[in-house]
Amino acid sequence: MTMQLARALAQWGQQGQVGTAVAITLVRELGPALTALLVAGRNSSGIASELGSMKVTEQIDAMRALGTDPIQKLVTPRLIATCVMLPLLTIIADFVGLFGGYLIAANLVDVPGSVYWSTAWRALVWMDVAQGLLKPFVFAFVVSLIGCYYGLRATGGTQGVGRATTQAVVMASVLIFVLTVFLTRIFTSHLVSSS
Amino acid sequence: MPADGLKPVVRFDHVSVSFDGTQALKDVSFEVPEGEARIILGAASSGKTVLLKTAIGLVRPDSGSVYLLGKDITRMSEREMFEVRSKVGMLFQESALFDSLTIEENVAYPLLNHKAIQCPAEDVERRVKEALHFVELDQTLARFPSELSGGMRRRAAIARAVVTGPPLLLYDSPTAGLDPITAHTIMALVIKERDLSNTTTLIVTHRYQDGLLMANFRYNPDNGQLVPARENGHRPQLRTRFIVMREGQLVFEGTEPELEAVNDPYISKFRKQGGG
Numbered sequence: 001m002t003m004q005l006a007r008a009l010a011q012w013g014q015q016g017q018v019g020t021a022v023a024i025t026l027v028r029e030l031g032p033a034l035t036a037l038l039v040a041g042r043n044s045s046g047i048a049s050e051l052g053s054m055k056v057t058e059q060i061d062a063m064r065a066l067g068t069d070p071i072q073k074l075v076t077p078r079l080i081a082t083c084v085m086l087p088l089l090t091i092i093a094d095f096v097g098l099f100g101g102y103l104i105a106a107n108l109v110d111v112p113g114s115v116y117w118s119t120a121w122r123a124l125v126w127m128d129v130a131q132g133l134l135k136p137f138v139f140a141f142v143v144s145l146i147g148c149y150y151g152l153r154a155t156g157g158t159q160g161v162g163r164a165t166t167q168a169v170v171m172a173s174v175l176i177f178v179l180t181v182f183l184t185r186i187f188t189s190h191l192v193s194s195s
Numbered sequence: 196m197p198a199d200g201l202k203p204v205v206r207f208d209h210v211s212v213s214f215d216g217t218q219a220l221k222d223v224s225f226e227v228p229e230g231e232a233r234i235i236l237g238a239a240s241s242g243k244t245v246l247l248k249t250a251i252g253l254v255r256p257d258s259g260s261v262y263l264l265g266k267d268i269t270r271m272s273e274r275e276m277f278e279v280r281s282k283v284g285m286l287f288q289e290s291a292l293f294d295s296l297t298i299e300e301n302v303a304y305p306l307l308n309h310k311a312i313q314c315p316a317e318d319v320e321r322r323v324k325e326a327l328h329f330v331e332l333d334q335t336l337a338r339f340p341s342e343l344s345g346g347m348r349r350r351a352a353i354a355r356a357v358v359t360g361p362p363l364l365l366y367d368s369p370t371a372g373l374d375p376i377t378a379h380t381i382m383a384l385v386i387k388e389r390d391l392s393n394t395t396t397l398i399v400t401h402r403y404q405d406g407l408l409m410a411n412f413r414y415n416p417d418n419g420q421l422v423p424a425r426e427n428g429h430r431p432q433l434r435t436r437f438i439v440m441r442e443g444q445l446v447f448e449g450t451e452p453e454l455e456a457v458n459d460p461y462i463s464k465f466r467k468q469g470g471g
Contacts, residue, residue, distance in 0.1 A: 053294075061253050062291035066355075067277045067309035 001025065002101040006109035018111055019119035022101040027124060027132040028187075031094040033180050036139035039086055040172035044147035047078055048168035051151025052161035060152065075148045082144035083137060090136040131187045138183065139176055146172040202265065204229050204363050204395040205250050210259035212245055212443075219245040221443040222259070229362075230434065232389060232396040234406035236465050237440030243399040244288065246440065247365050250397065251283055252276045264363065281311040284356030284394075285365045290348040292340040292355070299336040302326050302355045312359055326358040327351070330384055346377035353384055357392070364388065366398045370405055382408045383421050390414040403465040410435040410451045439465070 005021045051074060054060050063070050098120060105111040147168045154164035203226035212220040219242045227233050237243045248254040249261055252268045260269045263279050271279070292301045302323045306314040314322065327333055330350040340348055349369065356364060369385060370378035382405055389396050390413050398405065413424040437454045439447035439462050447454065447462055455466065 057289050058287040058291040059293055061248065062285075062287055062293070064253055064273070065251055065280055065283070065285045065287075066305045067281055067311070069273065 001030075002104040003108060006105070006111065015109065016111055016115050017119055018105055018109065019101070019116040019121075020123035022105075023098060023120035023123045024128065026097045026101070027094050027128050029180065029184065031097060032090050032132055032135035032139065033176060035090045035093040036086065036136060036143060036176045037173055039082070039089065039139075040143045040146075040176060041169055043082065044143050044150075044168040044172040045165045047144060047147030048151040048154070049161055049165045051148060052154030052164040055152055055154045056157055056160055070152070075145070075152075078148060079141065079144045082140040086136040086140040086143065087133050090132065094132065127187065131183070135180065135183050138179060142175045142179065143172050146175065202229050203227060203262065204264055205397065206260075206262035207246075207250070208260040208262070210249060210256045210261060212242075212249055212254055212256050218443050220249065220256070223443075223445045224259075225438060225445060225448055227395055227397060228434075229395055230393050232398065232409055232435040233438050234409055234435065235397065235399045235438045235440060236401065236403065236406065237399075238401065238461075240442075241440040242443040243401075243440050244367055245443075247285075247367050247397060247399050251280060251285055251365060277309065278311040281305075281309040281359065282361050283363045283365065284359065284361040286349070286352050286356045286367060286369055288367045288371060290340070290352040292348055292352055294340055296339075297336065298327070298332070298338055298340065298343070298351050299323055301340065301351060302358050305355065305359050309359065314359075322358055323354075326354040329357065329388075330354045346373055346380065349373065349377075349381055350384065353381070353388070357388055360392065361394065363395045364397070366396070366400075368399055368401070370400065370402055378402070378405075379408075383414070385409070386412055386421060387414040391416070401465075406435070406437055407451070410437075 002018055002022055006015050006018045009015050009017055009021065051060070054063075054074075060070050060074075063073060101120075102113055102116050105116040106113045150164040150168040150171070154160045156163070206226040207223050210220055210223045211218065223242075223246065225233070235243050235246060245254055249256055250263065252261070252263070252271065256269060260267055262268070264282055266279055268276060268279055292298075293304065296304070299320075303319050306312060306319050306322060324333070324336075327335065330353050332347060332350050332354065335343060335347065335351065340351070343351065353369075356366075364385075366385060369381050373381065385396070385398065386409060388394060389409075396409075398409065400406065408421070411424055412421040414420075415422045436448060436450055438445060439454075441461055446459070447457060449457075454462065457463065
């Protein structure tokens with residue numbers, strides 16, 4: 001991204017602003033979306049396959065017969081864990097992304113490191129950070145609940161578990177793309193109205 | 196109310212259940228008085244498992260009413276149902292032991308999670324060990340279900356079902372997929388539990404010989420063996436009746452001699468399979 005943007009910005013002599021472009025794109029959009037997609041691939045599938053296996057082997061029925069609400073026992077902890085971890089992972093992803101941008105800027109596109117960091121830092125406002133943290137929080141609901149939903153609805157033995165796993169990843173990924181558009185729209189309209 | 200005045204523990208009143216447009220149970224009515232056993236026979240997809248799950252409220256009927264331990268559970272919420280279910284033990288078809296828990300944790304699960312049971316923490320270990328001793332699995336406390344054979348898993352699941360001392364036990368195909376010797380061991384445990392605790396029992400099976408064992412044998416606590424319940428050539432009074440399901444409908448209910456006398460080809464298939 002740094003290499004592509006540096007080339008585009010060079011046309012207007014603004015190569016030094018690459019830190020601005022990278023920081024805004026990463027913190028607002030790519031950090032939350034890419035992290036959520038990676039976690040969806042790993043966790044939605046993991047949750048769907050684990051709960052799906054429990055469903056087809058009657059462990060969910062056994063849980064209900066033995067006095068436990070499967071939603072409370074299986075869904076709630078997964079939802080809470082994802083809501084805590086996805087924003088934290090997004091913060092790490094943002095920093096790693098910014099650092100990667102710095103390495104490229106400093107070594108391949110001749111933008112001094114100090115310029116890169118100062119433009120990146122100045123580009124960010126609190127609303128960007130809020131947006132960058134609220135999005136993963138919403139995506140956490142999607143990733144965990146979609147995995148649980150398809151897992152708990154699995155039928156048809158091991159084949160059904162495989163199907164539930166695939167459906168969970170596809171649905172979670174599509175919803176992340178759709179929701180990121182709506183959330184960005186909400187934030188940008190708020191920025192426009194407040195300016 | 197049955198003629199002998201015993202309270203029905205389970206009562207189905209014109210119960211119908213359907214899934215995705217397919218009727219799994221069609222207008223099923225029967226009742227099981229206290230201390231009696233019902234052997235539910237039927238071919239695959241005849242509605243046996245659905246019937247058992249409906250009895251414990253895991254499946255909701257579309258019409259009709261289900262009474263469990265004197266309470267109408269048809270319209271109960273899941274939370275209200277937990278209290279009724281604490282008085283019922285169930286063995287699932289594939290044992291349904293929790294993979295991530297040890298055998299000890301699996302057997303302790305109902306004691307620790309059924310709010311209505313309120314087992315003191317210091318009693319849990321003793322009761323778990325007693326239940327595992329009952330099924331002769333004393334040495335498996337720390338093992339995981341995946342480390343046990345199919346028969347051992349079935350026995351551990353029986354221990355989990357009986358650990359709370361429920362007055363009603365539901366067994367879903369307890370001998371399915373087991374070799375004849377292990378299947379006999381499992382049925383011996385079912386009969387032992389029935390005779391020692393006087394529990395009401397519903398057994399779903401496709402093996403007529405399981406029903407014959409229940410109807411004609413009792414547990415002898417002196418030598419720990421099953422012995423014929425016939426005395427002086429008379430039929431026993433074990434109060435075991437047979438129910439036959441076909442495509443979701445209850446097509447027969449009666450005693451072993453009544454079942455033997457039926458000429459219906461579908462029902463007689465089960466007799467032949469049992470060697471009768």
